[in-house]
Amino acid sequence: MIIQPKIRGFICTNAHPVGCAAHVQQQIDFIKQQPKLTQVPQRVLVIGCSTGYGLASRIAAAYGAGAKTLGVCFEKEPSEKRTATAGWYNTAAFHQAAKADGLYAHTINGDAFSNEIKAQVIEQIKQDFGQVDLVIYSLASPKRKDPVTGEVYSSTLKPIGDSYTTKTYHTDKDQVTEITLDPATDDEIAQTIKVMGGEDWELWLAALHDAGVLAPNAKTTAYTYIGKKLTWPIYGQATIGKAKEDLDRAAAAMRTRYTDLNLEAYVSSLKALVTQASSAIPVMPLYISLIYGVMKQEGTHEGCIEQIYRLFNEALYSEDRLLDEAGRLFMNGWETNDATQAKVEALWHQVNQENFHQLADYAGYHSDFLKLFGFGIDGVDYDADVDPMVGFD
Numbered sequence: 001m002i003i004q005p006k007i008r009g010f011i012c013t014n015a016h017p018v019g020c021a022a023h024v025q026q027q028i029d030f031i032k033q034q035p036k037l038t039q040v041p042q043r044v045l046v047i048g049c050s051t052g053y054g055l056a057s058r059i060a061a062a063y064g065a066g067a068k069t070l071g072v073c074f075e076k077e078p079s080e081k082r083t084a085t086a087g088w089y090n091t092a093a094f095h096q097a098a099k100a101d102g103l104y105a106h107t108i109n110g111d112a113f114s115n116e117i118k119a120q121v122i123e124q125i126k127q128d129f130g131q132v133d134l135v136i137y138s139l140a141s142p143k144r145k146d147p148v149t150g151e152v153y154s155s156t157l158k159p160i161g162d163s164y165t166t167k168t169y170h171t172d173k174d175q176v177t178e179i180t181l182d183p184a185t186d187d188e189i190a191q192t193i194k195v196m197g198g199e200d201w202e203l204w205l206a207a208l209h210d211a212g213v214l215a216p217n218a219k220t221t222a223y224t225y226i227g228k229k230l231t232w233p234i235y236g237q238a239t240i241g242k243a244k245e246d247l248d249r250a251a252a253a254m255r256t257r258y259t260d261l262n263l264e265a266y267v268s269s270l271k272a273l274v275t276q277a278s279s280a281i282p283v284m285p286l287y288i289s290l291i292y293g294v295m296k297q298e299g300t301h302e303g304c305i306e307q308i309y310r311l312f313n314e315a316l317y318s319e320d321r322l323l324d325e326a327g328r329l330f331m332n333g334w335e336t337n338d339a340t341q342a343k344v345e346a347l348w349h350q351v352n353q354e355n356f357h358q359l360a361d362y363a364g365y366h367s368d369f370l371k372l373f374g375f376g377i378d379g380v381d382y383d384a385d386v387d388p389m390v391g392f393d
């Protein structure tokens with residue numbers, strides 16, 4: 001099969017197995033070049049392990065610390081007619097590399113919100129390494145089926161209170177336009193909290209704790225984006241922001257509940273980056289293309305793997321960790337400081353269809369977007385016939 005990108009709206013509906021493997025290898029190579037993460041423990045569970053920040057967490061733990069990684073993801077396998085999703089190929093590539101390098105890697109592909117997958121993970125932990133010392137919670141999902149009632153909840157990306165008119169960038173049409181986003185209803189807010197809030201994170205930790213597979217002094221973290229004025233109306237103070245506030249509640253509740261194990265539960269505040277999840281959020285692609293340009297000029301730009309390496313090295317396993325006002329591990333100061341935000345705000349007010357390519361780092365945004373699906377990677381022959389039927393065990 002010759003595989004070229006098929007972009008529909010904000011997503012690419014196919015993926016390139018060789019390109020995904022090359023993208024995973026680039027992240028492995030980055031970690032191999034860094035000093036070892038000597039404090040990171042050896043038994044790590046990554047929920048949402050196949051793309052974006054979760055994949056970077058898995059790679060950093062495995063290649064930075066030699067950790068055994070058990071992953072959970074929800075990806076589509078390939079068929080003779082359709083490629084798999086990028087996360088499937090990423091996982092296959094990670095397994096292949098890890099096994100070649102003598103690192104344990106096992107992945108359970110299924111709905112992390114379900115009781116069945118939680119039970120499978122617990123069995124795997126018991127069978128393979130007894131307990132886990134670190135649980136990374138990096139899910140981004142538009143829907144969640146409640147494991148008890150079976151009701152399906154949907155998350156919404158809408159402002160709260162008033163409608164909000166702003167600039168946005170349509171990545172598929174290469175167009176900067178205005179959009180008006182209607183405010184969310186109370187039900188939409190509640191459903192978004194159900195999907196992206198802390199409830200499932202807490203259910204995971206409860207299941208692991210009650211099964212005795214959470215090690216003493218274990219740590220857990222979930223990821224959030226806080227941002228600043230430009231993104232608050234659609235992120236921080238919007239439906240997704242409400243769900244993220246619920247992560248803060250869940251972290252505090254878990255710290256109190258699991259004092260028997262001295263569990264440390266943190267929300268980590270990370271940088272805005274192109275991932276499958278963020279490209280679906282109105283406004284974010286425009287903001288991200290502008291901030292990429294500013295941060296590259298300032299020499300502070302990082303991708304997922306660089307952020308996560310620093311998170312592990314400077315915050316999660318460091319006594320000198322920087323916390324924000326809510327006690328979160330604060331990793332996005334290079335993006336959200338006033339001077340950098342002033343530059344991006346100035347660009348935001350000027351940007352329009354005509355000057356977008358001059359003012360924004362469109363090339364950087366687009367190249368990172370394509371890379372998520374294994375496209376546009378140097379050294380990969382996209383005219384070659386490749387077998388989509390790649391698997392992992």
Ligand SMILES: NC(=O)c1ccc[n+]([C@@H]2O[C@H](COP(=O)([O-])OP(=O)(O)OC[C@H]3O[C@@H](n4cnc5c(N)ncnc54)[C@H](O)[C@@H]3O)[C@@H](O)[C@H]2O)c1
Nearest residue numbers: 048050051052053073074112141223224225272273275277
């Ligand atoms: N991208 C950003 O700019 C950014 C910034 C800060 C924080 N975050 C947060 O980081 C976390 C991860 O986001 P990302 O951007 O890396 O997203 P992503 O889309 O790249 O990754 C999502 C992961 O969740 C998995 N997943 C989704 N639904 C699942 C399900 N039902 N069962 C099992 N696995 C499932 C996917 O397989 C994938 O591994 C999210 O909480 C997000 O809000 C993202």
